[in-house]
Structures are given as C-alpha cells and as structure tokens.
Amino acid sequence: MIRLENIEKVYRTDTVETLAINGINLHVQKGEFLSIMGPSGCGKSTLLNIMGLLDEPSRGQIKIDNQDISRYSDKQMANFRNEKLGFIFQSYHLINDLQVLDNVELPLLYRNSSSQSRRALATAALEKVGLSNRTKHFPTQLSGGQRQRVAIARAIVGQPQIILADEPTGNLDSAMGNEIMDILINLNKNEGTTIVMVTHDESMAQKTHRLVRLFDGSQVQ
Amino acid sequence: MFKHLYKLMWNKRKQNFLLLSEILVSFLVIFALFSFLVYYFQNYQKPKGLDYERVWTVSYDNRQVSKQLDSARLFYDDLERSLKAMPQIREVAYTSANFPYSQSVMNTNVSLGDKVINSVNRYVSGIDYHKVLQMNLTEGRWFYPEDAAAAIKPIVINETLKAEAFGKQSAVGRLFDNHDKTSRRRIVGVVQDVKVEGDYLPSGKAMYTPLDTTDIKWNSFILLKVTEAADANFEGKLYKYLGQRFNNERVEITYMKDLRTAKNEVTLIPMIIFMIVAGFLIINVALGLFGVLWYNINRRRSEIGLRRAIGASSTSVSGQLVSESLILATLSIIVGCFFALQFPLLHVFDVAANVYLYAILLTVLFIYLLVIACSVYPGKQAAAIHPATALHEE
Numbered sequence: 001m002i003r004l005e006n007i008e009k010v011y012r013t014d015t016v017e018t019l020a021i022n023g024i025n026l027h028v029q030k031g032e033f034l035s036i037m038g039p040s041g042c043g044k045s046t047l048l049n050i051m052g053l054l055d056e057p058s059r060g061q062i063k064i065d066n067q068d069i070s071r072y073s074d075k076q077m078a079n080f081r082n083e084k085l086g087f088i089f090q091s092y093h094l095i096n097d098l099q100v101l102d103n104v105e106l107p108l109l110y111r112n113s114s115s116q117s118r119r120a121l122a123t124a125a126l127e128k129v130g131l132s133n134r135t136k137h138f139p140t141q142l143s144g145g146q147r148q149r150v151a152i153a154r155a156i157v158g159q160p161q162i163i164l165a166d167e168p169t170g171n172l173d174s175a176m177g178n179e180i181m182d183i184l185i186n187l188n189k190n191e192g193t194t195i196v197m198v199t200h201d202e203s204m205a206q207k208t209h210r211l212v213r214l215f216d217g218s219q220v221q
Numbered sequence: 222m223f224k225h226l227y228k229l230m231w232n233k234r235k236q237n238f239l240l241l242s243e244i245l246v247s248f249l250v251i252f253a254l255f256s257f258l259v260y261y262f263q264n265y266q267k268p269k270g271l272d273y274e275r276v277w278t279v280s281y282d283n284r285q286v287s288k289q290l291d292s293a294r295l296f297y298d299d300l301e302r303s304l305k306a307m308p309q310i311r312e313v314a315y316t317s318a319n320f321p322y323s324q325s326v327m328n329t330n331v332s333l334g335d336k337v338i339n340s341v342n343r344y345v346s347g348i349d350y351h352k353v354l355q356m357n358l359t360e361g362r363w364f365y366p367e368d369a370a371a372a373i374k375p376i377v378i379n380e381t382l383k384a385e386a387f388g389k390q391s392a393v394g395r396l397f398d399n400h401d402k403t404s405r406r407r408i409v410g411v412v413q414d415v416k417v418e419g420d421y422l423p424s425g426k427a428m429y430t431p432l433d434t435t436d437i438k439w440n441s442f443i444l445l446k447v448t449e450a451a452d453a454n455f456e457g458k459l460y461k462y463l464g465q466r467f468n469n470e471r472v473e474i475t476y477m478k479d480l481r482t483a484k485n486e487v488t489l490i491p492m493i494i495f496m497i498v499a500g501f502l503i504i505n506v507a508l509g510l511f512g513v514l515w516y517n518i519n520r521r522r523s524e525i526g527l528r529r530a531i532g533a534s535s536t537s538v539s540g541q542l543v544s545e546s547l548i549l550a551t552l553s554i555i556v557g558c559f560f561a562l563q564f565p566l567l568h569v570f571d572v573a574a575n576v577y578l579y580a581i582l583l584t585v586l587f588i589y590l591l592v593i594a595c596s597v598y599p600g601k602q603a604a605a606i607h608p609a610t611a612l613h614e615e
C-alpha cells in the first residue's frame with residue numbers, strides 16, 4: 001500500500017542542517033495497523049508527514065498504491081490526500097469557529113458532494129465515534145478525548161484507505177486513550193483501513209500488527 | 222463551499238466586527254463621494270445653453286440716471302443704440318443682477334391654476350438678451366418690442382420649468398399667474414436650460430421677463446457681446462465712455478468666462494478636498510484591511526495547514542481567503558446599501574434617483590476591488606504556507 005524507498009529528509013536552516021530521516025525503507029501492507037515508536041526528535045512526525053504528502057523527502061521515493069507521487073502537481077496531491085488519506089494529530093487541529101458537525105464535514109467540502117450527503121456522512125462518522133449528541137457544540141466546549149474523537153470522525157468521514165495518526169492518544173489519560181485506540185482497532189478490523197500510528201505508549205503499540213522503532217532518523221527494528 | 226465560508230465568517234462575526242464597520246464607513250464615504258461625482262458628471266454632460274466667449278458684463282451706478290420713467294427710457298434706448306453702433310460691439314442687452322455665473326439669484330414662484338411652482342429664478346432681460354448669450358430657443362419665440370403694448374405681459378421659460386409645469390405638452394400660449402395671482406403672464410417661448418451656476422450644477426427653473434417700466438429705473442447691468450476686435454484698448458475707451466454717460470467712475474467690466482471659471486472652482490475645489498480626504502481614508506482602510514488579513518493568516522496557520530492536509534490545494538487556500546474577505550465586504554455592503562437607498566427613497570435632496578443608484582453601483586464595485594486588492598497578496602502568502610511546518614507549530 002505505502003512503499004518508502006531510501007527516504008532521506010534534511011532540514012536546512014541558516015546555521016544548521018538536521019538529518020531528520022536517514023535512509024528509511026518501509027512497506028506498509030494494505031489493511032495493516034502499523035505503529036512507530038522512538039525517542040523524541042527521532043523523526044517520527046517527519047516520516048508520517050512524508051507518507052501523508054505534507055512534506056517532500058530530500059531523497060528517495062514514495063509509492064502509494066503503486067503510484068509514483070513525486071510527479072504529482074499540487075492540485076493532484078491535494079485530491080489524493082483528500083480521497084485516500086485521513087489525518088489525526090496529537091493536538092486535534094479542529095477549527096474552533098466551526099461546530100463539531102461542520103468540522104467533521106470539512107474534508108467533504110474539497111470534493112464534489114451535496115450538502116445533504118455531507119451532512120449524512122458526517123453524522124454517521126460522529127455516530128461511529130460515539131459523539132452524535134455533540135454535533136452542535138463548538139470544539140472549545142468539549143473535553144480532550146471528545147475533541148480527539150471529533151478529529152477521528154473527520155479523518156474517517158471521507159472513507160479513506162489510509163489513516164495517519166500522530167500520537168492520537170498523547171494528550172489523553174489512559175482510559176480515554178484506550179477508548180480512542182479501540183475506535184482505531186475497530187476501523188482497521190471492520191473497514192480494512194490501513195493505519196499508521198506514531199505513539200509513545202508501549203501498551204498501545206503492542207495492540208497493533210507491527211511496530212517500527214526509529215532512532216535518530218533510522219529504523220532500528 | 223460558499224455556505225461553509227459564510228458560516229465560518231458568521232461564527233467569527235465578533236472578531237470581524239471592527240473590519241465590518243471599517244468597510245461600512247468607507248462604503249458610506251465613498252458613496253457620498255460618488256454621489257457628488259455622478260451628479261456633477263451628469264450635469265457636466267448637459268449643454269451649457271449659452272456662449273460665454275467674448276461676453277462682457279458691465280455694472281454701473283445708476284444714481285445719476287433720471288428716475289423719471291420716460292427720460293430713463295429715452296436715456297437707455299439711446300445708450301443701447303450708441304453701444305451697438307460701436308464696431309467692436311455686436312449685441313447689447315440690459316439685465317438684472319442675476320445674469321449667468323453671477324452671485325445673484327432672484328427667486329420667485331408662479332402658479333398654474335392650483336399648482337404653485339417654487340424656486341423659479343427670474344431673469345429680467347433686454348430685448349436682445351438671448352442674442353448676447355446665444356441661447357437656443359426650442360419652442361416659440363423671444364420677446365418683440367411690440368410686446369410692450371400687449372395686455373398680458375410675455376415671458377420665456379426654460380425647459381426645466383416647462384417640464385415641471387407642463388410635462389411633455391407644449392408651453393407656448395399657456396398662462397402663469399404670479400405668486401399672489403394679481404397678474405398673469407403669457408408664455409411666448411421656451412429656451413434650452415442655461416447652466417448659470419457653472420458647468421457642474423443644474424440650471425434650475427428659469428423664467429425670463431422683459432425689462433419693463435419698474436425694472437428700468439433700477440437697472441444697473443449690461444451684457445455685451447463683443448467682436449474679436451474688442452481689445453484692452455477698446456475696453457479702456459468703453460470704460461471712459463460709460464463713465465461719461467453715467468456721470469461717475471463706478472463702472473466695472475468683467476469677462477463672463479472669468480465668472481464661469483470662478484463658479485466652477487467654487488464647485489470643484491471643495492470636491493477635490495473631499496477626494497483627498499476620502500483618499501486618505503481609503504488608504505487607511507486598505508492598510509487596515511491588509512493588516513488584519515495578514516494578521517489573520519498568521520493566527521490561522523494551523524487551520525491552513527489542516528485544510529491542506531485534508532485536501533485543499535494551495536490555490537483553494539488563497540481562494541478561500543479572498544472569498545472570506547468578499548463575504549465580509551458583502552455583509553458591509555448590504556448594510557451600506559440599506560442606508561444609501563434611503564436617499565432616493567426619502568428624497569432627501571432634490572437629486573434624481575438614478576444619481577444615487579449609479580453611485581451605489583460604483584461604490585459596490587469600488588469596495589469589492591479594494592477588498593480583492595487587499596486580500597490577494599495575503600492570500601498568496603497563505604497559499605505558500607508549508608502544511609507540515611504549519612501543523613508542527615502548535
């Protein structure tokens with residue numbers, strides 16, 4: 001599903017050059033639930049961003065669904081992200097000026113869909129994460145766990161084949177974290193969604209199919 | 222997408238309140254400015270209705286002229302003949318003080334049955350008045366000397382007065398009562414409007430009455446149409462000659478074209494000042510708008526990063542920011558139009574409704590252009606935001 005070949009990422013600022021990713025080869029199978037672990041600053045988020053086409057590697061190739069992404073235009077990349085990928089972030093990244101339902105609908109606005117079908121899909125997604133009773137709330141009126149569930153609903157509303165989650169439980173207590181984890185596991189099991197998750201929590205990582213450990217930009221396991 | 226952005230803007234109405242009111246204020250100022258400009262432009266496009274070139278206005282002191290009616294009449298007839306005999310003078314006409322581009326008006330009202338028409342400027346005019354000013358008759362005729370004997374005194378009116386009194390019907394032969402219905406006047410002709418207040422203001426309603434017995438004793442102005450041969454030398458001679466005839470030195474000769482220039486300046490100079498002030502205001506608003514949009518983009522970096530992540534292309538991000546500004550502008554414009562439309566609806570000033578409608582149209586266009594100009598660059602800047610970096614920051 002996702003194939004990374006010899007990926008390197010160098011961040012250059014005026015004074016320093018940081019090698020964030022150093023020659024990573026990784027193949028994520030379709031339907032796999034993969035977790036990535038490693039110390040802070042080892043390049044986990046960078047790797048996830050590269051998989052999500054949010055960031056370009058300095059060297060190497062990414063193939064998703066056997067398509068070479070490097071030749072894509074900005075517009076094609078955007079469409080690709082919209083249709084195939086769903087993102088979940090540690091800090092939720094909800095739009096505070098929009099109600100929960102509107103936040104969840106957001107990805108559908110960037111494709112052709114009627115407002116009724118958007119509404120229906122968003123309502124269904126919120127139901128899946130157990131938040132159907134909070135659709136008219138604003139994100140600031142929700143708890144951290146609820147916000148993360150809204151973010152998950154937003155990630156799944158477009159029925160993507162791949163979900164990229166960067167520390168989705170990092171800001172939550174373990175009960176909340178488990179709840180989120182259950183949602184992801186069910187998604188993977190029932191819908192066959194491929195999931196790549198960055199986590200700091202060993203017990204969460206144990207629940208996934210495969211664990212990849214990074215150290216200083218390289219894969220160690 | 223539009224509904225989504227509208228909802229977003231609506232939810233943020235408190236944050237955007239200042240911006241909304243700024244746009245509203247500039248809408249109203251620009252609307253006022255455009256109303257003036259459209260009004261002046263429409264008037265400017267109408268014909269002047271006269272030829273002011275080589276028209277001299279003479280003012281004199283009539284103290285030494287006999288107050289005996291017959292001798293006064295003899296004196297003025299003779300003076301007119303003598304002036305006309307000069308090769309440099311083509312036409313001569315006596316006039317009241319309110320000749321075109323002068324500082325005077327002589328307002329009166331006339332009655333047409335039960336209908337009273339107010340603010341009619343009455344011009345007392347000699348027999349050749351229309352020739353001096355080369356006015357254009359559109360109906361009927363000017364006065365004849367024989368009119369003096371007529372039982373009902375003749376008048377000539379302008380088209381504006383005709384339109385108000387008779388609409389599209391013919392005016393010649395119709396009668397006006399004067400304001401207290403003590404006397405009547407017969408309309409013998411209609412002339413094209415003369416823009417007496419300068420090129421940018423309307424002519425107003427006008428009626429021309431012949432110089433009659435009561436007027437003649439107090440007359441103190443003459444209009445002359447001179448030839449090209451009338452130079453400074455001739456002006457000096459004329460000045461001396463008139464001094465002798467009136468028995469005093471208080472004679473003044475002015476060129477009508479200078480009076481016109483002065484009139485136009487009185488209209489234009491305040492307008493230019495207004496435009497400069499409005500210009501500064503617009504620059505201020507533009508900078509404010511630009512600043513707010515710029516600031517918003519920096520505050521919304523993570524939102525922009527998120528939108529990129531879930532499928533917005535860089536062009537759709539910049540398009541979104543421009544559209545948001547346009548939605549804000551539209552909200553202000555709707556409120557602004559509500560106020561602006563009161564002017565034609567309530568008929569606040571005596572100005573045609575289409576002036577306001579054009580002004581509203583121009584203002585709306587102007588505001589949209591201003592807003593687009595101010596948001597295109599911030600929008601581009603937002604499109605350049607790198608999604609990974611923007612998402613990383615929070």
Ligand SMILES: Nc1ncnc2c1ncn2[C@@H]1O[C@H](COP(=O)(O)OP(=O)(O)OP(=O)(O)O)[C@@H](O)[C@H]1O
Nearest residue numbers: 011012018020039040041042043044045046047610
């Ligand atoms: N935009 C950037 N510019 C420069 N250096 C960066 C940038 N983003 C990341 N880095 C560097 O790249 C390295 C990897 O960063 P990354 O965010 O991928 O770490 P991480 O493994 O996700 O850490 P954490 O667990 O704390 O989130 C770090 O050394 C970081 O300083």
Ligand SMILES: [Mg+2]
Nearest residue numbers: 044045046166
């Ligand atoms: Mg990270």
